Amino acid sequence: MTSFPLSRRALLTGAAGLGAAALAGCDRTAAMLGEGGVLRAADTHPDGYPTVEAVRSIAARLKEQTDGRLNVRLYTGGQLGEEKDTLELAIFGGLDFNRVNLAPLNSIAPETLVPALPFLFRDESHMRAAMDGTPGHTILEALRPHGLIGLCFYDSGARSFYTSSREITKPADLKGLKIRVQNSDLYVAMIEALGGDATPMAYGEVYQGLMQGVVDGAENNWPSYESSRHFEAAGTYSLTRHVMAPEVLLVSGRSWAKLSEDDRTLIRQSAKESVPLMRTLWDQRTNDAKTRLAEAGVTVIEPDFRAFSEKVQPVWDKFLATPHLRKLAEDMVAISG
Incomplete structure (x- = not known):
């Protein structure tokens, strides 16, 4: 093909x-x-x-x-x-x-919001088990x-922050920064809860936006950060792993x-x-992306994600507005993986 x-x-x-x-x-x-x-x-x-x-x-x-x-x-x-x-x-x-x-x-379909909740999954294995199981089937049927x-x-993958102006080691470091997000109310709410200025922008416009200072940073997984060459404009990658949708x-x-x-x-x-x-x-x-980014001289930060996860509880409360969605989130959390 x-x-x-x-x-x-x-x-x-x-x-x-x-x-x-x-x-x-x-x-x-x-x-x-x-x-x-x-x-x-x-x-x-x-x-x-x-x-x-x-x-x-x-x-x-x-x-x-x-x-x-x-x-x-x-x-x-x-x-x-x-x-x-x-x-x-x-x-x-x-x-x-x-x-x-x-x-x-x-x-x-509001059900698709649930896997994107910040800090929902413990790790990649947990995410895969949840999406392969009954919770994932519920979302597909929705x-x-x-x-x-x-x-x-x-x-x-796990999405983390990358910036051009400062290292992100704690939520306070996001204050005043314009962070590109997908056109999603949930992502906007998450960035705002963490203290940043959420800036929805098409993926294809992010490189230029970073280069021109329209945004100070963005968030994505390792492969996308590398293949998009966003690291050329934002060379600090902070491993918050805040979303694994x-x-x-x-x-x-x-x-x-x-x-x-x-x-x-x-x-x-x-x-x-x-x-x-x-x-x-x-x-x-x-x-491979991690290797190439290391060779390119990208600075990788390992912040304490717990400080970030404590800030996003209002996002959960806002988007789990019905018993159905809250039950779906609880089922995902309960999955072993």
Whole structure:
């Protein structure tokens, strides 16, 4: 499976649903499924990224198991826009597979907020056990009423702060700093609770924002910090590990409705089998990123995360506003891993 150029404008027009002709085009795309048509998949990460390679493994298995009847064409590196754009495409049926972060889903399904709660998971093993188990299944099912079929979760590592102006060793160090966050109310609330100035910004704009001083820092995992070259502008990495929210692989509900039950089963099984591969690649990429960043002279700080976790209780109280969400969080905390 390879990446192909495609008119983002053409697809976004269909996804927006601003006319009968556009929606009809989306429906025609979905109708091709199982009839020799091509399934479209999008990922904002570049070629070679663990999530991209995981979806490629799904494509290979689908092609093999259906003798070429199901083929997947993958658009990587944000060819179809930011994740909010590809999410619209998937909901309206102009895109079949979509790998996205949980943040763009927060306003669609509140359950997706829970894994992004700061300091929810003890470590990576705990996160993986929770997302593979009943709590993760609950979140995937919560997407179905919104035109999205959740297949599986992929790792996104532990997010930590990186800055250009000062080391972050305690929450007070964030005071007065403009910190880039995803366009998520939860992330904004978290930064504000820690004393920083939350600045929502598209991922593709962060490098320039750091270089120009529009923001003083950002927060992300090791591989993204390295591959984006954000370390060139913000060379201090403080290992707060404040969020370990995973990413999710989705199928458009409109596309799903066109598939046979056998094809659905095959897709689910292929997605499940892609998770161990993704995690192996992720662990390798994380270690490689750490090595390259050390060679680049990045300063790594090991703050006491407990001082940060004590500050974010108001975030939990605000976003666990219903018994259902609080129970989901409690179930995740209780998972052994």
